[in-house]
Amino acid sequence: MQPGEDFHGLPTLSISSSFLSVDFLAEAGPRLVRLKLAGQHDNLLAEVPDMSWETTYGTFHIHGGHRLWHAPEAMPRTYMPDNDGLEVEPFEGGVRLRGPVEESTGIQKVMEVILHTDRPALTVQHALHNAGSWAVELAPWAITQVPLGGVAVLPMSAPVPSQYLPNRQLNLWSYTHIRDTRLRLDDDLALVEGKTRRQSFKIGYFNHAGWLGYLAGDVFFVKRFEPQPALQHPDQNSNCEVYVWDKFLEMETLGPLARLEPGSTATHTETWELFAAADAKPTIDGVRAVVAALKLSS
Numbered sequence: 001m002q003p004g005e006d007f008h009g010l011p012t013l014s015i016s017s018s019f020l021s022v023d024f025l026a027e028a029g030p031r032l033v034r035l036k037l038a039g040q041h042d043n044l045l046a047e048v049p050d051m052s053w054e055t056t057y058g059t060f061h062i063h064g065g066h067r068l069w070h071a072p073e074a075m076p077r078t079y080m081p082d083n084d085g086l087e088v089e090p091f092e093g094g095v096r097l098r099g100p101v102e103e104s105t106g107i108q109k110v111m112e113v114i115l116h117t118d119r120p121a122l123t124v125q126h127a128l129h130n131a132g133s134w135a136v137e138l139a140p141w142a143i144t145q146v147p148l149g150g151v152a153v154l155p156m157s158a159p160v161p162s163q164y165l166p167n168r169q170l171n172l173w174s175y176t177h178i179r180d181t182r183l184r185l186d187d188d189l190a191l192v193e194g195k196t197r198r199q200s201f202k203i204g205y206f207n208h209a210g211w212l213g214y215l216a217g218d219v220f221f222v223k224r225f226e227p228q229p230a231l232q233h234p235d236q237n238s239n240c241e242v243y244v245w246d247k248f249l250e251m252e253t254l255g256p257l258a259r260l261e262p263g264s265t266a267t268h269t270e271t272w273e274l275f276a277a278a279d280a281k282p283t284i285d286g287v288r289a290v291v292a293a294l295k296l297s298s
Contacts, residue, residue: 008049019120030097030111033065046145046248071234106132140268150216155209194249204238231256
């Protein structure tokens with residue numbers, strides 16, 4: 001671990017492997033704010049330093065990058081400020097980022113980042129610990145903001161015991177227009193373009209394949225997680241969501257809802273992988289070719 005370049009005036013620390021580097025805020029969060037391939041300068045995560053909201057408990061800053069929330073979304077619970085109080089615990093091959101206990105919820109957020117030594121990949125374990133005096137129903141919610149200009153890739157099919165039962169779903173938020181041209185659907189894949197519009201856009205669904213991706217330029221950024229179909233999830237049983245606004249696209253995964261008793265912890269793990277995709281086209285057929293080449297299920 002070493003000092004990183006300031007993130008719009010905020011101090012950072014950095015961990016790296018032979019394949020990539022990760023910068024995180026040194027005092028706030030836990031927040032991952034930069035993801036770079038070795039030898040390259042482009043940040044694969046979005047940067048939105050000027051975006052914030054006022055809440056009952058102070059100013060909540062988006063920052064960009066990757067954050068941990070607890071679902072379902074609600075104001076002000078979801079938007080508890082995380083501007084200071086971070087504890088950083090380095091260990092061999094990674095780092096543990098421990099936020100302070102949230103004032104109103106009693107929840108403590110912990111993020112553990114482990115770099116892989118054999119490829120451009122890392123594992124991010126998210127934990128929500130109930131340090132309060134009462135039980136809380138929640139689900140871990142891992143949110144990664146990426147720059148506009150690419151296309152999110154969502155595998156749609158699900159195993160079913162009979163042809164008479166449905167095998168795909170789509171949950172739409174109240175502000176989502178079904179005719180939004182950023183959404184492209186096919187039988188096995190859905191694409192969401194990272195393009196700015198006046199209207200924000202969000203969809204969710206239960207992702208049985210356990211991955212989603214973002215194709216931008218010559219890099220395919222894939223997030224993997226473990227689906228748990230036997231358990232109930234927030235947002236009409238969504239474990240995977242994509243949100244687009246005029247500054248970023250969000251790739252979101254969610255763990256199952258849990259009644260978290262005092263002293264208990266809920267965890268949710270993602271593995272991030274970066275693949276070269278120099279010749280990939282951001283179309284259904286182009287993405288399908290990349291998915292097939294990487295042997296990802298759709």
